[in-house]
Ligand code: PLP
């Protein structure tokens with residue numbers, strides 16, 4: 001422990017992706033049709049009714065973004081308004097009151113600033129993960145939306161989500177579905193992730209980083225990874241990523257699409273990626289806030305193991321995309337207008 005803070009002596013270079021308690025979190029309560037005035041608190045425990053719809057019927061949603069320490073000491077937050085907008089859509093899907101976008105971003109900044117000493121130093125490659133979430137609470141047993149809600153934001157310092165960062169790892173096509181065709185796949189709600197726990201465990205037991213899901217209607221096209229979107233680079237240098245109503249609309253994916261087109265002069269497409277046409281791709285990867293840009297070395301499809309670029313080395317396009325994205329996030333490369341909020 002250091003001074004009066006909970007901050008342990010952290011080894012910034014070897015952080016994984018796990019919960020480390022930080023000093024402050026933001027919390028606000030929705031009661032009688034409106035949000036109260038939220039505030040920071042040091043208490044990381046919630047005290048809620050046993051009847052809370054979040055506990056029984058999964059009425060909850062969450063977000064994920066990161067704060068980065070730049071070379072000159074500024075704190076950069078990557079595209080938080082996009083997370084605010086996506087959380088609003090998740091709330092609407094689950095009949096929850098959304099948190100207004102400006103208030104969302106202001107609260108994010110407050111929590112980041114209050115926990116400033118937990119932001120990993122520039123140069124370590126690690127960042128401060130920001131987790132906003134909302135839960136339906138209150139005495140309830142019938143299947144109906146809650147009348148009261150908690151909105152909270154906590155932060156925790158993180159390193160790589162998939163072991164090895166830019167080192168390729170292998171993934172496995174699951175026979176399970178993550179989300180139904182017209183279900184909640186596009187919303188960032190806990191139920192989707194609960195459904196992915198068993199397939200994710202199967203993948204890890206077989207030494208794969210995570211499961212890749214196929215489209216739930218025909219099982220012929222790649223949807224996404226358990227905790228990230230999927231992209232491929234074709235032999236002709238086109239960046240392709242799946243288009244589906246049942247995947248999460250990744251902010252990292254949309255950022256990579258823009259960077260591929262505008263900074264790397266590539267063709268960019270959202271479209272179908274058929275699982276029996278993997279030879280089209282010279283590189284493939286998983287992308288997301290936690291995953292950043294993680295090269296996919298090989299993909300196990302039933303009894304076939306398909307290697308993209310290499311099982312050991314990242315391909316040049318994936319590396320270039322990673323460098324552009326992280327360069328912007330850590331403040332080394334000029335960001336497109338509106339991508340960075342500073343604290
Ligand atoms: N897909 C899933 C299922 C995810 O959990 C995430 C992580 O947030 C993503 C994709 C990537 O989304 P983003 O880039 O907005 O973090």
Ligand code: COI
Nearest residue numbers: 064065227288289290291
């Ligand atoms: C994120 O990347 O922010 C996510 O929410 C993925 C999560 C499973 C850690």
